[in-house]
Amino acid sequence: MSQLLVDRKQIEEFLIDEAAYLDEGKFSEWLDLFTEDSFYWIPSNQDDIDPNTHVSIIYDDKNRLEERVWRLQSGLAYGQEPKSRTRHLVTNVKVLHCEEDKVIVTSNFILVELRRSIQTIYSGRLEHHLKQTDTTWKIASKKVELINNNEFLGNLSFLF
Amino acid sequence: MINSENITQYIKDTAVHGDIYTDEEIFKQEMTSIFEKTWVYVGHESEIANSGDYKTTVIGTHPLIVTRDSDTDEVHVVFNRCRHRAATVCQQEKGNANYFRCAYHGWTYSNNGDLTGMPFQDGYGEEFDRCKMGLIKVPRVGIYQGFIFASLSEEGPTLEEHLGNARPYIDYVVNTCPEGISLNAGAHKYRFDGNWKLQVENTIDPYHLSVTHRSFFNLMSKKTGKKINFSKMHKNEKIRDLGNGHSLYELDGDLGIGALPFNLIVFPNLGFLGSQVRVTWPVSVNKTNVFLYPIMLKGASVEENAARLRKHEGFYGPAGFGTVDDLEVGFDRVMEGLNAKGKDGEWLEISRGLEREEVDEKGIITATSSDEVSARALYKAWKKLMTADDSNVETRGKKHEPTVGRP
Numbered sequence A: 001m002s003q004l005l006v007d008r009k010q011i012e013e014f015l016i017d018e019a020a021y022l023d024e025g026k027f028s029e030w031l032d033l034f035t036e037d038s039f040y041w042i043p044s045n046q047d048d049i050d051p052n053t054h055v056s057i058i059y060d061d062k063n064r065l066e067e068r069v070w071r072l073q074s075g076l077a078y079g080q081e082p083k084s085r086t087r088h089l090v091t092n093v094k095v096l097h098c099e100e101d102k103v104i105v106t107s108n109f110i111l112v113e114l115r116r117s118i119q120t121i122y123s124g125r126l127e128h129h130l131k132q133t134d135t136t137w138k139i140a141s142k143k144v145e146l147i148n149n150n151e152f153l154g155n156l157s158f159l160f
Numbered sequence B: 001m002i003n004s005e006n007i008t009q010y011i012k013d014t015a016v017h018g019d020i021y022t023d024e025e026i027f028k029q030e031m032t033s034i035f036e037k038t039w040v041y042v043g044h045e046s047e048i049a050n051s052g053d054y055k056t057t058v059i060g061t062h063p064l065i066v067t068r069d070s071d072t073d074e075v076h077v078v079f080n081r082c083r084h085r086a087a088t089v090c091q092q093e094k095g096n097a098n099y100f101r102c103a104y105h106g107w108t109y110s111n112n113g114d115l116t117g118m119p120f121q122d123g124y125g126e127e128f129d130r131c132k133m134g135l136i137k138v139p140r141v142g143i144y145q146g147f148i149f150a151s152l153s154e155e156g157p158t159l160e161e162h163l164g165n166a167r168p169y170i171d172y173v174v175n176t177c178p179e180g181i182s183l184n185a186g187a188h189k190y191r192f193d194g195n196w197k198l199q200v201e202n203t204i205d206p207y208h209l210s211v212t213h214r215s216f217f218n219l220m221s222k223k224t225g226k227k228i229n230f231s232k233m234h235k236n237e238k239i240r241d242l243g244n245g246h247s248l249y250e251l252d253g254d255l256g257i258g259a260l261p262f263n264l265i266v267f268p269n270l271g272f273l274g275s276q277v278r279v280t281w282p283v284s285v286n287k288t289n290v291f292l293y294p295i296m297l298k299g300a301s302v303e304e305n306a307a308r309l310r311k312h313e314g315f316y317g318p319a320g321f322g323t324v325d326d327l328e329v330g331f332d333r334v335m336e337g338l339n340a341k342g343k344d345g346e347w348l349e350i351s352r353g354l355e356r357e358e359v360d361e362k363g364i365i366t367a368t369s370s371d372e373v374s375a376r377a378l379y380k381a382w383k384k385l386m387t388a389d390d391s392n393v394e395t396r397g398k399k400h401e402p403t404v405g406r407p
Helices: A008-023 A027-032 A062-073 B006-010 B026-035 B158-176 B196-203 B208-214 B213-224 B229-234 B302-315 B322-336 B373-386 B392-399
Strands: A034-043 A054-062 A085-098 A101-113 A118-132 A136-146 B015-017 B038-044 B052-057 B064-068 B075-077 B094-098 B099-101 B108-110 B115-117 B139-146 B147-151 B188-192 B238-243 B248-250 B262-266 B270-273 B276-286 B286-295 B346-347 B363-367
Touching: A008 A027, A008 A101, A027 B392, A054 A062, A054 B302, A062 B213, A085 B248, A101 A136, A101 B188, A101 B286, B006 B015, B006 B026, B006 B373, B026 B276, B026 B373, B038 B052, B038 B064, B075 B147, B094 B196, B139 B158, B139 B262, B147 B158, B158 B208, B158 B238, B158 B248, B158 B262, B158 B270, B196 B262, B196 B270, B196 B276, B196 B286, B196 B322, B196 B363, B196 B373, B208 B213, B208 B229, B208 B322, B229 B302, B229 B363, B238 B373, B248 B373, B262 B373, B286 B302, B363 B373
Parallel strands: A034 A136
Antiparallel strands: A034 A054, A085 A101, A101 A118, A118 A136, B015 B346, B038 B147, B052 B064, B052 B094, B064 B075, B099 B108, B108 B115, B139 B147, B188 B286, B238 B248, B238 B363, B248 B262, B262 B270, B270 B276, B276 B286
């Protein structure tokens, strides 16, 4: 049924556009993709945790996500001086669930980050919950399941 | 070669030499003179709450298993090393097991460490005493208010003596909640390419807050409409040298980063701050692993504990607004700067506020919160242990002979 309601290509393009905002440093535009009641979530230690009883690497509501972006643009976020250069590769896009104006889409990602002359590769699975508005899709939640979420991580002050 | 006599040239009352963060020999000496001598935190009872539970950890660079005996519920701390061919017998971070079976040749140990058997036992003669071939236990284990410590030294102060004036503050942490606390909400784990002492020093260093973390406090004042007056704050707040390397920073009000009204360093590598227990693992002279365990309140509502988690994540962890700036400024840039070794320019200042220290009848030294009381406390204990010229020095030298002449 899902194939009938949404075009996977269209959703994939949305994810590619989202990634491009991040790689081009267009963080305000990226932030605008999120709905007012959205979440940006990176679980810690394992993929399936209850964020109310288990710590997350990031569990941002829209308000904190705005603060995160504000900080990155403030000129005072030393964790991003020097700034990370990133390339987000989004693949294996699959529409898991689909209603008329809601989609759950999963994908795999590789994120190459360069900072302080050190190139680091991150990878994992993304789960986006998307909502259709009048003209476009919006992100109701973005979950980032890092394959190394139980390892000792470095400075993650950039955006996934 | 570094020894207990020449190590003193790296420490003054007012400054420490940059080599203490970069010299491999000093690091090795720290592992033997500090981590193998004093009490080191290895876990909290809530992490091994049930019979048969275990967790793996380290003291210095020694891998260990902390277990709760399936029969007696006693806590054991054993070396994670098969007595046959040295393979680690436990690979998991935590779990529940009645025994550990080495996957190399099948030697099997109960979770109290006893060797229970191995395949094809007929190969060992009468002289082979199986009772003596259990996993090696660390010489001393102590538990204070649920916090499990171990010492690789058979002698030395008791755990209570070592904790000394830090005890009432650990009591406070535990008594935050009538039903007690638990470290069962997972952990933030991060690493940096720098020396472990940088993270310990940074655990009590309010002097850097208004500079390194200005963006965070700007956000806070935007949110609350109140600007933090750091100069007033540093006048009101105190840092105390509690002795034995421990120190305390008493906050004057809520900084928006956690529930505890103080930061506490328990020498050498344990911290209590925000709403977390912080454990710093030295890996090598320029590599450090850090755990942040959010402190959960037993019996509190899910909402209350969730709010603690959100506050913690806001400042701390590998993507927290505070930690990432510490990683860059406090660790990466310091390690980079340490390579600049101009004449007379190799010292790092710890003199701030030395002139305004006060000492009370218990010997607790106090100055204000922008003062470097905590670093001085740390290096007093560091120097004491690093220069301890006990009778073991010779044996210690011998014991480590193979590694002294490393490439």
